[in-house]
Amino acid sequence: MRDFFPPAIVAGITKPMVLMVLSVVVIAAFFLIATSNLAIVPGKLQFAAESVYDFRRDTIAREQIGGKDFKPYVPLIVSLFTFVLVNNVFGIIPLIQFPTLAHSGFPLALLIILYPTFHIVGIRRHGLGRYLKNQLFPPDVPKLVYLMLTPIELFLRFFMDPLALAIRVFAAMFAGHLILLVFTLGGEFLLLEAGAWLKPVSLLAFAFAVAMTFLEALVQVLQAYIFALLTANYIGRALATDH
Numbered sequence: 001m002r003d004f005f006p007p008a009i010v011a012g013i014t015k016p017m018v019l020m021v022l023s024v025v026v027i028a029a030f031f032l033i034a035t036s037n038l039a040i041v042p043g044k045l046q047f048a049a050e051s052v053y054d055f056r057r058d059t060i061a062r063e064q065i066g067g068k069d070f071k072p073y074v075p076l077i078v079s080l081f082t083f084v085l086v087n088n089v090f091g092i093i094p095l096i097q098f099p100t101l102a103h104s105g106f107p108l109a110l111l112i113i114l115y116p117t118f119h120i121v122g123i124r125r126h127g128l129g130r131y132l133k134n135q136l137f138p139p140d141v142p143k144l145v146y147l148m149l150t151p152i153e154l155f156l157r158f159f160m161d162p163l164a165l166a167i168r169v170f171a172a173m174f175a176g177h178l179i180l181l182v183f184t185l186g187g188e189f190l191l192l193e194a195g196a197w198l199k200p201v202s203l204l205a206f207a208f209a210v211a212m213t214f215l216e217a218l219v220q221v222l223q224a225y226i227f228a229l230l231t232a233n234y235i236g237r238a239l240a241t242d243h
Contacts, residue, residue, distance in 0.1 A: 003181055004102060004174075019100045023086040027079075056081050056228060064232035069239050073232065076117075080110075081228035084169060088220035091177050092213050099173040099220070107166035114231060115162050122238030134241070165230050169223045176216040183209035 006015045034049035042050060056078045061070040084101065091099030101107050122131040136153045137146060187205030190198050 003098070003177075006098075015098060016100050016103045016106070019090050019096065019098060020087065020106065023083060023090070023100065026086055027082050052082065053078055060225075060229050060232045064229065065236040065239065069236075070232075073235055077228050077232050080231055081224050084110075084227045085221065085224035088169075088173060088224055089217070091173065091180075091220065092217055099177055101169050102173040102177050104166075104170050104174075107170045111162055111166040114165070114234075118162065118234045118238055119158075121235055125239050126241075131238070135238075161234065165227065165234075169227050172219055172223045176212075176219055179212055180209060180216060183212060 008014050009018065030045075031049055034045045038046065053074075057070075057074045060081070061074045061077045064070075065073055087100035087106070089099075090096045091102070119131070122134070125131070126134060135157045136150045138149065138153070141149060183205050187202040187209060190202035190205060194202075
């Protein structure tokens with residue numbers, strides 16, 4: 001567990017804090033360099049940047065928010081995807097090997113930024129009264145059903161859904177990193193500390209660590225995609241006229 005709570009490097013600054021800042025530098029540098037010399041026929045770096053942007057714009061923002069409203073939110077969705085992705089991928093990069101979002105405070109900080117966004121866009125579009133009506137009172141429902149349905153909708157829309165957004169990525173990164181630690185440290189222990197008859201088992205532990213690294217890479221990409229997808233979905237839901 002000490003790996004999740006590293007000592008301060010200097011003046012209270014810890015490794016996860018440094019990685020968070022590093023991710024912003026890496027993302028900014030990537031897009032600035034990739035777009036510094038735009039060409040009609042893109043080079044490899046420009047093509048990679050355009051692919052990231054176009055895919056998030058068309059498959060997430062446009063589909064979840066809608067063709068009429070999605071454009072103002074594309075920068076947010078692209079930024080969230082790349083930010084979460086880079087911080088997740090840190091978990092399998094040699095010498096770094098720590099997914100920043102495995103610290104619960106970082107996903108919650110993202111939630112603090114996004115939570116007002118989900119509701120402000122809806123209130124600006126519909127007004128407070130109509131927005132609350134859209135969220136809490138689905139149409140074509142018998143009035144007596146609202147006595148049970150409205151509290152459930154209130155709990156889901158204003159508490160559980162946004163909280164689950166942060167918990168999902170935190171839990172996936174925490175669990176993945178923990179599994180890698182178990183197999184890696186377990187293999188090290190079997191190799192160096194266990195009896196001679198158990199040393200060959202360390203090879204199996206290391207093999208599982210390698211296999212789980214590839215699986216973790218897939219999970220890291222999926223979690224970044226899901227985080228951006230749900231963010232766009234919540235914005236689209238707030239903007240929609242119907243429930």
